[in-house]
Amino acid sequence: MPLPDLFIERFRAIYPDDADTLLETFERPRRVSFRINPLKTDTDTALKQLDEEGLEPEPVAWYPYAFSVEAKMRDTLTHSRLFDRGDIYIQSLSSMLAPLILGPRPGETVLDLTAAPGGKSLMMAAMMQNEGWLSVVEPGKDRFFRLKANLERGGATIAHHYMADGRGVGNKCPAMFDRVLLDAPCSTEAKFKTYAPQTYAFWSERKIKEMAKLQYRLMESAIKSLKPGGKLLYATCSFAPEENEAVVDKALHKHPEIHVEPIEIPIENIHPGVTQWKKKRFNLNLSKAVRILPTESMDGFFLCLLKKV
Template identity: 55%
Template structure:
């Protein structure tokens, strides 16, 4: 049994105890340890400006040692100590690569947008997933990228401009109103929802969890429920919604998806989340006194390690 106290790990005691109840017991200690490990740097090529082989050759000439990720073409990992040098390369400044955790790359991969489709990214900043979708679509089609917060919106715009995409259209709007304004307009919707950001906690950096609390989780859930209803309203019949967060909290994950399944019980079908990795677990079907639809087993949590952050993914189809 794990004897580590929350104080020894430097994380909030309530968070550690909740985590113990969420993840499989054999995985608990390694997961807790992951919050104090330096993460491997991962990034991907921007196919609108380069290709994997050309980018790798360019970085090798710059003295870096990128290694391809075998399950995700165009993605690379780099020793942690080389991250600073990576951020000083022309490839970084000129938008030929984008630094991003592998967990975050899974959401666009699963949503699988196609050229010429209309896509909605409902909480888009800083734009990494938006740009990945534009690349998958070969920069053909339409992506509406929505972000309400001013500084995040302008960062999103800068990242999009640097990457050279022409199909992303940005809107500084509250995502909760998009469904009413644009009903049944999008083939696919990505909602990487604002959350308590538990997967971003770092034991040695108290600022990463300074504002975390059970109240924060409840506040996040209220926003997430309104956003997922808006996302659903904007989705065409036959379309697909990908819901994700970087939180472990069932209140922000299974409970929100279960809320949608209940509200749209005649339309919503939860699809299997098939992933090319092994560090995952099924979605929960109960939490405390709450019981969720048995379909929630089809959702997935990414279990964090020295490379990947924690993440939650659920894929929902709207019946034709």
């Protein structure tokens, strides 16, 4: 079953030069990526145990804890002893980039505003070497307890869990955090699969607009919660400019204290943020944002690093 015609039309408008090649990536399963958790084990030990379970992971060049296996090995990976113990965490490579760009350090106060299921929170706890304070927020009951269980199994002792609406955090915790991660709820366009119609069954431009309203309110909360001099990373797994550059552009207009920071990542499948969509022109600094292009091993992703000056 083909992807929605309107989605394809919009996608071609965003990526006019590469659309055909990029659209092909929606037709086949991607490799399964995972991260070895240094809070629980070391790389050599983990790789030896994975080998004993019949897995032959391939290393990811830009992050020493990241590996991938063929899509058909997902079940073997999820039923491995390492997965059960929290020694590894299955996570998309694009998602791993978010904590690396935000760069939390030991001793800092960090907020993950929409944290479930917890992969990025757990990764940040490891980067912080379990030193400091990590607030993780999730409003949905089922997702909250899944988040809590993942972080506890993964050994994130600095994580403090809050079942709360992220839109209210900024007013409750003004200027409290050194770094804030907002991987916002979105229309999940990057997870569409032509062979799985359920992945795009409820997609529409109306949903994009609804998501954009929620994303902006979360952005406002994130900005309020950030200390002067602090950094905020905004991310989505959507291609829609309304959910990405437009949300940040609106925040830049309202908050002159927020500046866009350049992002440097060691991968080639990237595209700069767009500065115009249809008749709407955005702040030119949004070209510093990064759009991860989908490949056989990576999902599409949007990343924008902001600093409160």
